[in-house]
Amino acid sequence: xxxxxxQQVDAxxxxxxxxxxxxxxxxxxxxxxxxxxxxxxxFSELRRAISGLGGRGVSEKMLTQTLQTLERDGLVHRDAKxxxxxxxxxxxxxxxxxxxxxVRSLARWTHDRMGEVERAxxxxxxxxxxxxxxxxT
Amino acid sequence: xxxxxxQQVDAxxxxxxxxxxxxxxxxxxxxxxxxxxxxxxxFSELRRAISGLGGRGVSEKMLTQTLQTLERDGLVHRDAKxxxxxxxxxxxxxxxxxxxxxVRSLARWTHDRMGEVERAxxxxxxxxxxxxxxxxT
DNA sequence: CAGTATCCGAGTGGATACTG
DNA sequence: CAGTATCCACTCGGATACTG
Numbered sequence: 001x002x003x004x005x006x007q008q009v010d011a012x013x014x015x016x017x018x019x020x021x022x023x024x025x026x027x028x029x030x031x032x033x034x035x036x037x038x039x040x041x042x043f044s045e046l047r048r049a050i051s052g053l054g055g056r057g058v059s060e061k062m063l064t065q066t067l068q069t070l071e072r073d074g075l076v077h078r079d080a081k082x083x084x085x086x087x088x089x090x091x092x093x094x095x096x097x098x099x100x101x102x103v104r105s106l107a108r109w110t111h112d113r114m115g116e117v118e119r120a121x122x123x124x125x126x127x128x129x130x131x132x133x134x135x136x137t
Numbered sequence: 138x139x140x141x142x143x144q145q146v147d148a149x150x151x152x153x154x155x156x157x158x159x160x161x162x163x164x165x166x167x168x169x170x171x172x173x174x175x176x177x178x179x180f181s182e183l184r185r186a187i188s189g190l191g192g193r194g195v196s197e198k199m200l201t202q203t204l205q206t207l208e209r210d211g212l213v214h215r216d217a218k219x220x221x222x223x224x225x226x227x228x229x230x231x232x233x234x235x236x237x238x239x240v241r242s243l244a245r246w247t248h249d250r251m252g253e254v255e256r257a258x259x260x261x262x263x264x265x266x267x268x269x270x271x272x273x274t
Numbered sequence: 275c276a277g278t279a280t281c282c283g284a285g286t287g288g289a290t291a292c293t294g
Numbered sequence: 295c296a297g298t299a300t301c302c303a304c305t306c307g308g309a310t311a312c313t314g
Contacts, residue, residue: 015191016255017248024247025162043276053152059308064277074257085275086314095253102243109239110161111154116232118153120211164287180296196288201297222295223294
């Protein structure tokens with residue numbers, strides 16, 4: 001039924017570039033972009049690749065939706081070859097590549113800083129527990 | 138009731154750094170980080186500042202939740218002054234500043250490229266419409 | 275293979291009322 | 295002021311079944 005793209009968060013009164021930002025930082029958007037930075041992928045291939053990144057896989061539905069959104073925003077190029085069985089290749093556009101690189105570097109940053117984050121969490125949780133403990137006395 | 142932080146997406150089998158990434162790219166996380174990059178804010182002040190960025194405001198609930206998550210991850214520092222009426226200042230930690238800068242640059246990128254995105258969308262929608270049209274004949 | 279269509283449960287996030 | 299607690303609408307996203 002042609003998915004009128006009124007699906008996502010609906011813009012409402014939100015400035016449009018916030019929307020795009022949400023698209024590329026979305027749960028699967030991030031992974032798709034990073035994966036496509038490596039090379040182009042076919043649909044199912046991409047699905048498997050993403051599932052391989054830890055976490056459980058994407059549903060077909062969400063991958064489709066994510067890809068369509070990114071394609072509409074001009075970040076991903078969809079190349080459907082008219083053969084049987086169907087073959088569709090996805091790749092980044094120039095615009096998409098720029099975005100993907102930023103996203104990847106942010107992802108790498110979080111990866112590199114995990115140690116510090118973990119420590120911060122332990123400290124936080126410890127305080128938290130101490131606080132909660134002497135509260136119920 | 139002490140919000141056991143089992144709330145967000147729950148980690149499940151997802152690699153931990155994906156979680157942190159979701160925190161700082163979350164709807165309000167992005168805005169909080171960018172805003173705090175400017176200076177430190179009090180709770181309500183921050184709430185208003187964010188509402189001023191277009192889009193409708195954050196609820197107290199979501200702002201609280203967002204701030205707690207970011208604090209736990211060691212990105213935001215919370216300074217509660219024991220005065221009446223209460224005064225709490227939020228600011229970025231060193232770690233938080235690094236993250237925020239990346240997030241801001243991604244936000245700026247999307248802002249700068251909006252023109253191209255809009256054009257891509259128009260092209261996409263036009264094709265789409267043409268396609269849908271001669272389908273129902 | 276590459277989707278589309280439909281249903282549905284869980285969780286997000288907003289509104290409201292209340293507390294220290 | 296700075297939250298917490300509760301309720302609830304709505305959306306996201308998964309499972310499933312079907313199509314070209």
